[in-house]
Amino acid sequence: xxxxxxxxxxxxxxxxxxxxxxxxxxxxxxxxxxxxxxxxxxxxxxxxxxxxxxxxxxxxxxxxxxxxxxxxxxxxxxxxxxxxxxxxxxxxxxxxxxxxxxxxxxxxxxxxxxxxxxxxxxxxxxxxxxxxxxxxxxxxxxxxxxxxxxxxxxxxxxxxxxxxxxxxxxxxxxxxxxxxxxxxxxxxxxxxxxxxxxxxxxxxxxxxxxxxxxxxxxxxxxxxxxxxxxxxxxxxxxxxxxxxxxxxxxxxxxxxxxxxxxx
Amino acid sequence: xxxxxxxxxxxxxxxxxxxxxxxxxxxxxxxxxxxxxxxxxxxxxxxxxxxxxxxxxxxxxxxxxxxxxxxxxxxxxxxxxxxxxxxxxxxxxxxxxxxxxxxxxxxxxxxxxxxxxxxxxxxxxxxxxxxxxxxxxxxxxxxxxxxxxxxxxxxxxxxxxxxxxxxxxxxxxxxxxxxxxxxxxxxxxxxxxxxxxxxxxxxxxxxxxxxxxxxxxxxxxxxxxxxxxxxxxxxxxxxxxxxxxxxxxxxxxxxxxxxxxxxxxxxxxxxxxxxxxxxxxxxxxxxxxxxxxxxxxxxxxxxxxxxxxxxxxxxxxxxxxxxxxxxxxxxxxxxxxxxxxxxxxxxx
Numbered sequence: 001x002x003x004x005x006x007x008x009x010x011x012x013x014x015x016x017x018x019x020x021x022x023x024x025x026x027x028x029x030x031x032x033x034x035x036x037x038x039x040x041x042x043x044x045x046x047x048x049x050x051x052x053x054x055x056x057x058x059x060x061x062x063x064x065x066x067x068x069x070x071x072x073x074x075x076x077x078x079x080x081x082x083x084x085x086x087x088x089x090x091x092x093x094x095x096x097x098x099x100x101x102x103x104x105x106x107x108x109x110x111x112x113x114x115x116x117x118x119x120x121x122x123x124x125x126x127x128x129x130x131x132x133x134x135x136x137x138x139x140x141x142x143x144x145x146x147x148x149x150x151x152x153x154x155x156x157x158x159x160x161x162x163x164x165x166x167x168x169x170x171x172x173x174x175x176x177x178x179x180x181x182x183x184x185x186x187x188x189x190x191x192x193x194x195x196x197x198x199x200x201x202x203x204x205x206x207x208x209x210x211x212x213x214x215x216x217x218x219x220x221x222x223x224x225x226x227x228x229x230x231x232x233x234x235x236x237x238x239x240x241x242x243x244x245x246x247x248x249x250x251x252x253x254x255x256x257x258x259x260x261x262x263x
Numbered sequence: 264x265x266x267x268x269x270x271x272x273x274x275x276x277x278x279x280x281x282x283x284x285x286x287x288x289x290x291x292x293x294x295x296x297x298x299x300x301x302x303x304x305x306x307x308x309x310x311x312x313x314x315x316x317x318x319x320x321x322x323x324x325x326x327x328x329x330x331x332x333x334x335x336x337x338x339x340x341x342x343x344x345x346x347x348x349x350x351x352x353x354x355x356x357x358x359x360x361x362x363x364x365x366x367x368x369x370x371x372x373x374x375x376x377x378x379x380x381x382x383x384x385x386x387x388x389x390x391x392x393x394x395x396x397x398x399x400x401x402x403x404x405x406x407x408x409x410x411x412x413x414x415x416x417x418x419x420x421x422x423x424x425x426x427x428x429x430x431x432x433x434x435x436x437x438x439x440x441x442x443x444x445x446x447x448x449x450x451x452x453x454x455x456x457x458x459x460x461x462x463x464x465x466x467x468x469x470x471x472x473x474x475x476x477x478x479x480x481x482x483x484x485x486x487x488x489x490x491x492x493x494x495x496x497x498x499x500x501x502x503x504x505x506x507x508x509x510x511x512x513x514x515x516x517x518x519x520x521x522x523x524x525x526x527x528x529x530x531x532x533x534x535x536x537x538x539x540x541x542x543x544x545x546x547x548x549x550x551x552x553x554x555x556x557x558x559x560x561x562x563x564x565x566x567x568x569x570x571x572x573x574x575x576x577x578x579x580x581x582x583x584x585x586x587x588x589x590x591x592x593x594x595x596x597x598x599x600x601x602x603x604x605x606x607x608x609x610x611x
Contacts, residue, residue: 163347169334170303170341171412173364178335181360185351 106211156190286461361412399430518605530610
């Protein structure tokens with residue numbers, strides 16, 4: 001039989017606040033479940049508006065997660081593997097969306113890609129208008145979610161180190177082969193959990209989306225926006241949809257835990 | 264290969280003939296690993312030139328168009344202390360990595376890899392993951408992996424240092440077999456590695472070459488303190504005067520001249536085994552012996568003997584002798600060694 005040793009005791013006062021903190025997080029979830037109108041749950045979550053919002057959320061979050069991987073993996077590579085003056089500052093700036101209020105991010109995007117934004121006239125000339133379109137939703141989500149992937153992957157890259165990469169190069173493998181056959185497999189757990197976190201963050205995105213993309217049903221009104229709007233007119237529908245998001249979030253956390261446990 | 268690395272105070276010029284295995288010996292911080300890094304393309308020197316079979320791999324310095332061939336295009340495979348097998352690939356895929364990177368089709372690369380695994384004696388372990396291999400097995404797979412990449416130059420960085428003593432002799436034999444006729448550089452601390460694996464030895468100290476020659480020559484007639492320590496010999500360096508080696512500290516050592524006698528006033532080396540040294544409490548009379556007045560600095564056990572250190576000299580004596588003479592650190596004693604036990608030869 002295996003006995004767990006506890007060589008160092010925990011301060012006794014820690015248990016109380018820990019319990020309060022746990023309750024503080026879990027109780028609201030219980031409150032949501034308790035508030036759900038179960039008799040109409042089916043029809044509430046399958047109404048046209050709900051279905052449109054759900055699928056839009058799923059599609060845009062998937063797209064933004066892919067975008068996060070496509071842009072974030074190279075960013076993490078450069079941040080973890082290169083050293084140049086200003087790297088520290090650059091890292092902080094790139095991770096800014098982690099701490100920036102999403103509304104501010106949305107405004108910033110609007111003044112960059114909006115019709116009167118920094119690049120607006122150039123995009124206009126090309127016949128592209130991104131603001132208040134589904135593309136804008138994806139951009140807003142990518143903006144806030146990418147730092148999660150970059151942070152997670154950069155940590156994995158640093159932990160993995162370069163020793164295996166050096167051996168692989170000495171065996172004749174070019175940088176792309178080393179990346180594909182050695183680096184990616186070694187940091188796969190970090191990459192997966194980073195992608196899952198990005199997906200979760202995209203799914204919950206609200207502030208940047210409503211500022212930059214607006215709230216047009218079927219085009220830019222994602223699940224969080226739908227919940228916020230329904231809260232005014234049909235609280236039961238809002239609660240039902242909220243529960244859907246809670247379930248998705250729980251699933252995502254489960255996935256992230258599994259991918260962390262892998263290897 | 265010749266290069267200068269001002270930052271680490273390394274300035275070397277070393278040449279390896281095709282098909283020859285060269286051992287780089289030297290104390291820690293002498294520049295051995297830096298030298299390997301420069302050849303492998305992992306370290307860029309301040310100035311210097313690395314050439315491999317007529318191909319310039321590195322050429323940097325003032326007034327030159329810099330050449331820096333990236334590590335993967337140099338054909339210099341690295342084998343380190345640790346096997347560093349790719350953890351997500353099984354043994355045969357690890358070995359097939361080099362050929363596959365060179366564009367060999369998967370099936371062919373696997374067949375080649377299997378042959379290499381057989382060659383180093385672990386053919387039956389091909390489907391094992393690195394985590395399922397012992398240290399010795401993993402190092403054999405790493406040897407196979409390095410060879411399968413068909414390097415023009417094999418770089419071995421203390422390949423036997425991290426291994427269990429029990430598996431060491433067998434792996435050394437394998438390395439000896441596969442290195443025969445191959446161009447390789449071995450960095451090592453182990454005199455046995457130098458003797459068994461290398462044709463020639465270069466001894467580095469403080470980032471400079473202090474000694475070079477065939478392995479047997481360097482270890483039987485060391486000219487640097489480090490090589491003498493590796494060979495387990497006492498070394499007194501000085502000038503040849505009146506038929507003896509006179510050291511700057513004033514030691515005068517008589518011995519048997521090996522080969523050509525040194526010219527008077529020329530640099531000369533005297534070496535003798537620590538077990539040939541006798542220790543006395545009283546000054547010694549009698550001419551056939553060399554006698555040195557020394558102060559014991561340290562006493563340490565050495566298998567069934569006791570090693571008595573006195574500065575750079577040491578004597579291996581029995582436990583009984585230590586007890587009878589009550590030897591201890593700080594004591595003034597006389598080290599005595601017969602002239603017939605001392606080899607004397609020119610420094611260069």
